[in-house]
Amino acid sequence: MTAAALPALGLPRRRPSALPGFGPTLGFALAYLSLIVLIPLSVLVWRASGLGVSGLVAVAASPRVRAALETSFYLSLAAAALNAVAGLVVAWVLTRYRFPGRAILDAMVDLPFALPTAVAGIALAAIYATNGWVGALVNDLFGIRIAFTPSGIFVALVFIGLPFVVRTVQPVLADLDREVEEASATLGASRAQTILRVILPALVPAVLTGFALAFARAVGEYGSVIFIAGNMPFVSEIAPLLIIVQLEEFNYVGATAIAVVMLAISFTSLLAINLVQAWCLRRYGHV
Amino acid sequence: MTRHVPALSRRALLAYGAGAAGTAALIGASRPVRAQAPVTLVNVSYDPTRELYRFLNEAFARHWREKTGQQVTIRTSHGGSGRQARSVIDGLEADVVTLALGGDIDAIVENGGKIAPNWQSRLPNNASPYTSTIVLLVRKGNPKRIRDWDDLVKPGISVITPNPKTSGGARWNYLAAWAYELARSNGDAAKAKDFIAALFKNVPVLDTGARGATTTFVQRNLGDVLIAWENEAYLSVQEFGADKFDIITPSLSILAEPPVAVVDQVVDKRGTRAVAQAYLEFLYTPEAQKIIARNFYRPINPEAADPADIARFPQLKLVTIDQQFGGWGKAHKEHFADGASFDQIYRPGAATR
Numbered sequence: 001m002t003a004a005a006l007p008a009l010g011l012p013r014r015r016p017s018a019l020p021g022f023g024p025t026l027g028f029a030l031a032y033l034s035l036i037v038l039i040p041l042s043v044l045v046w047r048a049s050g051l052g053v054s055g056l057v058a059v060a061a062s063p064r065v066r067a068a069l070e071t072s073f074y075l076s077l078a079a080a081a082l083n084a085v086a087g088l089v090v091a092w093v094l095t096r097y098r099f100p101g102r103a104i105l106d107a108m109v110d111l112p113f114a115l116p117t118a119v120a121g122i123a124l125a126a127i128y129a130t131n132g133w134v135g136a137l138v139n140d141l142f143g144i145r146i147a148f149t150p151s152g153i154f155v156a157l158v159f160i161g162l163p164f165v166v167r168t169v170q171p172v173l174a175d176l177d178r179e180v181e182e183a184s185a186t187l188g189a190s191r192a193q194t195i196l197r198v199i200l201p202a203l204v205p206a207v208l209t210g211f212a213l214a215f216a217r218a219v220g221e222y223g224s225v226i227f228i229a230g231n232m233p234f235v236s237e238i239a240p241l242l243i244i245v246q247l248e249e250f251n252y253v254g255a256t257a258i259a260v261v262m263l264a265i266s267f268t269s270l271l272a273i274n275l276v277q278a279w280c281l282r283r284y285g286h287v
Numbered sequence: 288m289t290r291h292v293p294a295l296s297r298r299a300l301l302a303y304g305a306g307a308a309g310t311a312a313l314i315g316a317s318r319p320v321r322a323q324a325p326v327t328l329v330n331v332s333y334d335p336t337r338e339l340y341r342f343l344n345e346a347f348a349r350h351w352r353e354k355t356g357q358q359v360t361i362r363t364s365h366g367g368s369g370r371q372a373r374s375v376i377d378g379l380e381a382d383v384v385t386l387a388l389g390g391d392i393d394a395i396v397e398n399g400g401k402i403a404p405n406w407q408s409r410l411p412n413n414a415s416p417y418t419s420t421i422v423l424l425v426r427k428g429n430p431k432r433i434r435d436w437d438d439l440v441k442p443g444i445s446v447i448t449p450n451p452k453t454s455g456g457a458r459w460n461y462l463a464a465w466a467y468e469l470a471r472s473n474g475d476a477a478k479a480k481d482f483i484a485a486l487f488k489n490v491p492v493l494d495t496g497a498r499g500a501t502t503t504f505v506q507r508n509l510g511d512v513l514i515a516w517e518n519e520a521y522l523s524v525q526e527f528g529a530d531k532f533d534i535i536t537p538s539l540s541i542l543a544e545p546p547v548a549v550v551d552q553v554v555d556k557r558g559t560r561a562v563a564q565a566y567l568e569f570l571y572t573p574e575a576q577k578i579i580a581r582n583f584y585r586p587i588n589p590e591a592a593d594p595a596d597i598a599r600f601p602q603l604k605l606v607t608i609d610q611q612f613g614g615w616g617k618a619h620k621e622h623f624a625d626g627a628s629f630d631q632i633y634r635p636g637a638a639t640r
Contacts, residue, residue: 125507129507131507131508148492231492231493232492233633241453244495245450250394
């Protein structure tokens with residue numbers, strides 16, 4: 001749509017921007033997003049619409065689906081939270097220090113992106129099972145089983161979520177002026193004060209973005225979880241598995257219903273995270 | 288749609304067509320046919336048949352070349368039976384399907400009608416060229432002294448079996464255990480249900496497929512006993528050494544009849560019906576039956592197989608899905624559908640930790 005067409009639609013006329021090409025790029029962006037995101041998702045909603053809202057609520061409220069949804073969302077939140085902290089530390093090390101092997105370490109962060117999830121799942125299950133070396137160690141020391149329990153799901157979700165936080169925080173950290181830190185030091189702030197009141201506030205929006213991405217990815221994760229979860233109903237069953245089960249039954253409506261419920265919860269959560277981010281930006285100024 | 292061709296002339300055409308085909312067959316028999324264009328067949332199969340079809344495909348390609356001079360390449364895809372059926376429904380162009388249970392082929396018939404409803408009567412023995420059964424695999428020396436199904440419900444025994452909701456093999460496992468208790472309690476369904484519930488209380492992990500469950504038992508060292516396809520159990524022993532596992536054949540099990548079918552819509556579109564049909568018929572020939580027995584599946588024609596291979600299969604009492612459970616449709620509704628007997632085992636808070 002061109003700028004000339006806008007008044008005809010009753011839209012206020014834009015002031016011409018210094019940067020040309022708004023019309024074509026907006027058009028492209030909308031068309032592209034529709035094709036890739038909106039149309040597939042609307043088909044999903046449309047397929048589930050046979051149930052109606054009451055049907056969707058009934059699906060979400062059935063005890064087993066609810067247990068699986070809780071497992072998926074709570075563990076995803078916990079894994080994303082751990083990744084927010086751990087990812088921040090990893091990003092800090094990779095941007096602030098120079099040491100041998102840094103490039104290799106940096107490349108390793110992306111591995112969870114690159115590995116087929118099934119491979120990740122099999123590898124994790126092998127290591128964390130009671131006969132795997134980490135699993136055996138933890139079992140001997142604390143008597144805790146990791147693989148085939150909810151802890152196993154948590155481990156897999158932490159694994160796949162790590163790169164998101166590291167990769168969103170890294171560029172912001174690299175751009176952070178050293179002078180700001182130096183200024184805070186010359187004004188008599190301790191190192192801890194500098195970190196808490198100067199560096200962290202600047203990083204919060206990036207960490208939140210990484211957190212949101214890791215969380216969203218973890219909620220829908222299937223491949224790496226399925227091998228380590230144990231998949232016991234009401235204990236370690238994830239929502240995506242229930243979707244697969246419905247598909248095995250050739251029950252497409254039931255499958256899409258669970259998917260739509262997950263989508264709604266994810267969207268709400270992401271929206272909430274974005275609002276927190278906007279609030280942070282207002283509070284701490286632009287980053 | 289209106290038919291412009293009168294029935295009579297259609298019949299005449301058909302007769303003419305059949306005659307032409309017959310003539311071609313006669314010529315073919317009397318002298319070698321000129322090489323036709325090579326043809327590819329796609330066989331959509333289930334998980335544990337990887338090894339079996341590798342050998343069968345080689346043998347059929349050789350047989351077809353000798354018979355017709357045409358070169359045939361067969362590509363076989365493997366995966367969980369239900370998922371494979373769904374791929375075919377969703378448009379995967381399979382000329383033939385060779386799945387774990389009739390219910391999956393029925394699903395293809397009901398969802399989109401790519402296969403004619405009478406598929407099961409088009410080939411001998413309910414369209415199953417081989418059978419198998421469900422056995423128990425235990426650690427070497429059988430430390431927990433597992434002899435039969437009733438040992439699996441004892442406290443302290445850890446049982447590995449996949450999830451019946453996602454695995455065809457797991458459904459056979461479930462029904463075999465159910466049939467055992469039914470026989471033991473003179474047909475008391477309530478007892479059978481309690482028995483299954485007690486059995487699944489001993490299951491610490493529900494894998495999504497038969498191969499996954501085998502991995503959990505064999506490589507993760509989890510569980511005292513694995514409920515498995517007979518051929519998977521033999522393969523595990525062959526693969527990981529007879530010094531690690533023993534196969535226990537229970538007193539009663541279920542006769543698993545993995546069926547095969549030509550996918551009508553696909554072969555008609557691709558013009559591969561003749562070769563696809565010949566491929567499935569080949570599975571019933573002595574040559575194929577011999578290969579079947581060698582790969583730990585039970586042949587339906589044991590005379591054709593190597594006696595040494597047949598000797599490996601212990602005799603046991605086998606119930607069938609049709610006699611005992613009234614066919615797959617009924618079994619599915621009563622046991623594996625949403626809210627049926629398997630779902631009832633798992634109630635909120637019923638999980639044991």
